[in-house]
Amino acid sequence: MKKINFLILGKNQSILDILVRLVNANDDWHAIGFSDEEFAKDYFQQNTLDFVLLSSGIDAESEIKMRYFFISQQPEIEIIQHYGGGSGLLRCEILEILEQQRKRKLSENQL
Known part of the structure; x- marks a missing residue:
């Protein structure tokens, strides 16, 4: 089974560290955390990811730009x-x- 890859972006370093640790506690998940948007973008462009997790400290304008990116x-x-x-x-x-993804794939396969 392939690992599920996460990018976690947040400005509070201690919370960011906790989130990375919590995600990585699952053997099937792998997370890396960033507090800098530009480093996060570079990593994102160079890796195939499944999830982006947005954490605390990101201002609203930055969040909108990052989501769009x-x-x-x-x-x-x-x-x-x-x-x-x-x-x-x-x-x-x-x-x-x-689970939602799994159900979506099942229904797509039945078409």
């Missing part, structure tokens, strides 16, 4: 806004999206 480069990318709520909530958010 990610989606214009890779329209199928899943973007999650996660500003807190504990590790269980983050895991549930990710698993819910993965």
